[in-house]
Amino acid sequence: MNIDIRMAHLFSALDDDQVRQVMESSHTGTLKDGESLFETGDEANRFFLVIGGQIKLFRVSSNGDQKIIDIIQPGNTFAEALMFMEHPIYPVSAEALGPAKVISFDNRRFLQILSGSIEVCFRIMGTMSQRLRGLIKEIDDLTLQSATTRLCALLLHRMEDVGQDHFTLPAAKGVLAARLSMKPETFSRILQNLSTKNILKTKSNEIQVLDENLLRSLAHLESIYGLEPEKPCALKGQNISIDLN
Known part of the structure; x- marks a missing residue:
């Protein structure tokens, strides 16, 4: 399988x-379901x-509860903002949801490339700005929007992402419930209510x-999923690519 990293916005x-x-200092890794990539407090290089x-x-609270911060999909980068810190550490933990494959990149090498390219600097600034807007919107929605609104927004986003009205949930229901800051039983109850009202079938x-x-209407159009996602990284051999077999 070949992948062109320039199909990801950060590298475009x-x-x-x-x-x-960039690829000279990269490493490709395969993770099993539940396998840890890094933990909160690890050095972020x-x-x-x-x-x-x-x-x-995710982060784990003092009483052991897990709060899911984000679920990163194929074609998206994460943890790149930490390279600008003097002594960076990961503020969250990361683990695989099912089998997963990632490419890791060396912060110092990428910073050297940034120093010689204004355009690449603007790309990474744009990516971080978009994510900051998303986090601010998420705080607003988690504070002001109902659980039904948040779940409907997730379903609407998923439908638009796959381009059809029949789709599979992007993760297990318990994981999605945690991502939306609700209990699994609340998640299931809302789905059942939407089904009873003939809004969807499950x-x-x-x-x-x-x-x-x-x-x-139930999603209120404005939600944590209202921002345009980064374009996914196409799994095809174009331009310079890397063989992951």
Whole structure:
């Protein structure tokens, strides 16, 4: 399997020589379900690109409860903002949701490339700005929006992402419930209510939207999932690529 890293937004401004330099210090790793990539407090000298499966970012409270901060999908990078800190440490833990594959990149090497490319600097600034907007919006939604609104927004985003009204949930229900700051039973109850009202049909992790207009109304259109996602990294050999077999 070949992957062109320039299909990920962060790397899209790199020229052939810069891609070669980035890949020289990269490492590709495969993780099993539940396997840890790093833990809160670990030294953060690398950032990552997901090229298969999903990576869960989370924190654990003093009483042992796990708060899911984000679920990183294929084609997206994470932890790159930490390279600008003097003594960076990971503020969250990361582990695989099912089998996953990632490429890790050396912070120092990438900073050297940034120092010689204003365009790449603006790319990474744009990526961090977008994520900051998303976090601010998430705080607003978790504070002001109901559990039903948050779940409907997730379903709407998923439907638009796959381009059809029948889709599979992007992760296990318990994981998604934690991501939306609700209990698993609340998540299931809302799905059942939406099904009873003929807004959607559910079967295990399969969803079919029956009334898109009403789903949009319940999602209030404005939500944590209202921002455009980064374009996924295409798994095909174009330009400079790396063989992951």
